[in-house]
Amino acid sequence: DIQLTQSPSFLSASVGDRVTITCRASQGISGHLAWYQQKPGKAPKLLIYGTSTLQSGVPSGFSGSGSGTDFTLTISSLQPEDFATYYCLQFKSYPLTSGGGTKVEIE
Amino acid sequence: EVQLVESGGGLVQPGGSLRLSCVTSGFIFSYYYMGWVRQAPGKGLEWVANIKADGGETFYVDSVRGRFTISRDNAKNTLYLQMNSLRAEDTALYYCVRYVRGNNYYFDNWGQGTVATVSS
Numbered sequence: 001d002i003q004l005t006q007s008p009s010f011l012s013a014s015v016g017d018r019v020t021i022t023c024r025a026s027q028g029i030s031g032h033l034a035w036y037q038q039k040p041g042k043a044p045k046l047l048i049y050g051t052s053t054l055q056s057g058v059p060s061g062f063s064g065s066g067s068g069t070d071f072t073l074t075i076s077s078l079q080p081e082d083f084a085t086y087y088c089l090q091f092k093s094y095p096l097t098s099g100g101g102t103k104v105e106i107e
Numbered sequence: 108e109v110q111l112v113e114s115g116g117g118l119v120q121p122g123g124s125l126r127l128s129c130v131t132s133g134f135i136f137s138y139y140y141m142g143w144v145r146q147a148p149g150k151g152l153e154w155v156a157n158i159k160a161d162g163g164e165t166f167y168v169d170s171v172r173g174r175f176t177i178s179r180d181n182a183k184n185t186l187y188l189q190m191n192s193l194r195a196e197d198t199a200l201y202y203c204v205r206y207v208r209g210n211n212y213y214f215d216n217w218g219q220g221t222v223a224t225v226s227s
Contacts, residue, residue: 034213036152043202043217044152050211087152091212095168096154 002026002090006099012107019075021102023088028068032091035064035073038101039084047086048073078104109133111203111218118224123193125223129186129203137161137181140206142214143188145199153199156188157206171197193225 003026013019023033031051036044046055048064051071061076075082083106088099115127127143142157156177157166165177176189186203200222204214 032212036214043219044214045217046213046215049207049213049215053211055215089152089154089214094157094166096157098152098154101151 001095002029002093002097004088004090004097004099006088006102008102009100010103010105012105013078014107015078015080017078017107019078019082019104021073021086021088021104023066023071023073023099025069025071025090025092029090029092031067033064033066033071034089034091035062036087036089037082037084038087044087075104109205109216111205111216113201113203113218113221116201116221116223118226119193120227121194121225123225124189124191125193127188127190127201127203127221127223129188129218131184131186131203131205134205136179136184140208141177141179141186142204142206143177143186144202144204144214144217145197146202146220147196147199150199155201158186190223193223195225197223198225199223 005024033051034049035047038044047058052064063074065072085101085103087101110132113129143155145153145155158177162179174192178187200220202220203218205216207215
């Protein structure tokens with residue numbers, strides 16, 4: 001099974017900050033990585049797929065990068081609506097697996 | 108607009124069964140793989156199962172294989188998850204997801220979920 005290690009698990013930041021979340025896979029996943037945002041009581045929302053493709057309707061302040069086993073989600077300027085929990089998921093092989101999540105809170 | 112609406116959750120005793128349903132609309136259901144993802148209270152996301160567009164192949168996480176069965180009725184645009192021999196650790200919010208497979212693979216749409224609670 002492919003393990004995804006997401007870090008940090010928690011981060012405190014201010015509006016306007018640049019935020020970076022990393023996701024490391026236990027083996028290469030050929031870029032088949034997506035990022036999701038989840039707010040309390042809501043279903044996850046797709047932000048980025050295929051490592052770096054922004055889902056339609058997602059603000060351009062979100063970006064993804066990476067290759068091989070190391071991937072990054074960047075929020076260029078944190079907005080009030082961005083405070084949420086973020087998950088990476090790999091779609092390279094079954095079982096599909098998720099990182100443990102990163103909770104972004106207001107500093 | 109794509110809609111995925113789950114139902115069928117509830118409280119069941121250990122060893123019992125539940126059948127979850129996901130009624131879909133707004134897209135050609137028979138064209139897409141579908142799946143289920145669950146989230147235990149206060150925990151992260153765990154993929155449970157996927158099914159091919161024609162229902163001809165299914166995939167499961169090891170912890171549910173042999174106990175859960177994913178199926179679909181393309182005439183009714185509906186996805187199912189039959190859950191048998193339920194355990195306390197199956198307690199979770201279960202999301203129905205649409206699985207896009209092309210140049211990239213990802214879950215692009217999620218339902219709001221239905222809660223299954225396994226407890227005596």
